[in-house]
Amino acid sequence: MKVSLFITCLGDVFYPGVGKDVVELLERYGCEIDFPGEQTCCGQPAYNSGYHKDTKKTAKHMIQTFEHAEYVVTPSGSCAVMFKEYPSLLKDEPRWKQRAEELSAKTYELTQFLYRVLKVNDTEASLQARATYHTSCHMTRLLGETEAPYELLSNVRGLQLKELPNKQNCCGFGGTFAVKMTPISEQMVDEKVEHIEETEAEILIGSDSGCLMNIGGRIDRLNKPVKVMHIAQVLNSREA
């Protein structure tokens, strides 16, 4: 099976290690990884800020970049959702809308692809640690994926997963929200960190680098002893 990887701009520049785990994971299940080098960013920062004319250019570029793909897989629920916004963004241009719908239909977030397409619920990973999982908002509410990460994590050997209190509340990232409404975002991320501490987790796991960059950045600033890991890293962990 050929899988075209959309690594996301954050994944490309800030978290290349996550991408390596994604590649290894998918290859283990026989996927041939295609990385279209023309890929950029999904355009969400401009879209959510209301610059839709500008976002259309980005969207069209990404539609062309992934047009040949059989499946598009991305290690971010939020960026997957943005691809799925393209048809409504391009609703006034019927031919582009059609192409956008095709992209939307073949786009999957990583755990969703593992669990629902490859039918994997155990990646045979092992990681001895107490951990908690942050359910990112776009992935759960807009993509509607609430099961896959939990199913996959529940089978990681040695991982003790404790539910995060108030897990439904946003971490305060929200893209440009974090820099535009900093004082509010700060309170939101502080409350998230408080709840993470309540679980006594050593590791915070998430499926979206944006949320993890936000929570992780605050954890780092506050010198809290919690390590942040993307779910791809956890699912690809191998301990002796």
Next chain:
Amino acid sequence: MPMKIGDHSFDQRVSKGLGETHMRETVRSAQGRLHTNKSKAEEDLGNWEDWRTLSEEIRSHTLENLDYYLEQLSDNVIKNGGHVFFAETAEEANQYVKEVAVKKEAKKIIKSKSMVTEEISMNEALERAGAEVIESDLGEYILQIDDHDPPSHIVAPALHKNKEQIRETFERLKGYDKTSKPEELTQFAREQLRQEFLEADIGITGCNFAVAESGSVSLVTNEGNARLATTIPKTQISVMGMERIVPTWEELDVMVSMLCRSAVGQKLTSYVTGLSGPREEGDLDGPEEFHLVIVDNGRSNILGTAFQSALHCIRCAACINVCPVYRHVGGHSYGSIYPGPIGAVLSPLLEGYDDHKDLPYASSLCAACTDACPVKIPLHEHLIEHRRIIAEEEKKTTRGETYAMKGFSVTSSSPRLFDMATRAAPIMSSPFTKEGTIDKGPGPLKGWTDVRSFPAPEKERFRDWFKSRKKEDS
């Protein structure tokens, strides 16, 4: 500017809100309680998603045929012996109510809770005309005696106050001398209000839903004050937003169930009242005269636009009760009597962007609101649409933001520029980088690094690794 609260800037309001420890504790615990209760009520009913779909259909059908149902409602109110007034503006609505008050030589007016009368500042208009207006909803009563403190929540207007603050208000202004036990506080307010009910010349209510087929007004309360306000005074005036209507009692059944469950997690509130005009011969109580004031005040401008579904709102506050932004800043930070996600959508629609252009940005777009809405209003999408209008049509965003977004879009639609920019990122950021993180970011990064560290870009991008790996393989 009737919906607008105060003259402080958005940033000033937020900073005040964030500093109010009591308010934030109260809101936090209320959100927790309401979340639990609503989830339970959804579960009890079963098939919640199907009920949401049905409710959305009812609301959108009604709004698509609003002219028809409003005419039917109006005809039936008149048939029942009542009077109907269509008010295009807040001023027209207030003028009409004032005229009724003058004609009836009303000295005292008792009110049950109504957001639309807050929206049009009806109390102030009536007071200017010389009438005494008394709020009988407990929350509204507390705010009214506390120097007209504005509501901070559309269902629980005094949510920002805790019981100790309420005790203090009662003591300072009404000579209360008991404890802050909710039962005692309520008993005191009840005694104070009972006399007012008996003396009132006019009762004014809002309207949760008007029923077109019978010309009725339905009122959903937990305190019973709306019943007293509609049975004791000789004249009743109900004020409704023009969209608050259902075709028949069958749809009312669905909407009331959704409202009660979504607002307070109850199957039904203690009182659900249906009123169809003035008292008829043989009736034991009820007003001698009934007026229905149907308020447009900007609503018809929303019809037919991308925002039409905002008019589906049944004012249950479910979106407010799950909003993580509201949770921290409280209702007054929104600067509008309609706070939270629905307020951030409605306030600019009803009153324009001049006073409310910050509100669509007071959201992380987490979509908890959209998820909670019993009539499926895509609230976070409406917030994005507001941002689009502000950026692309009104051109009210800062020049810095416009340039940044243009730059971003040019870069992300050109693989060559994207490659150059991401390749240069580690070099560009190296002066700010220490041990792999950026602690004091330049320009737009400052907001980020004021409270969080920012990761330094990696020297080898994913794409470089992937390319070299492929080479090795071949």
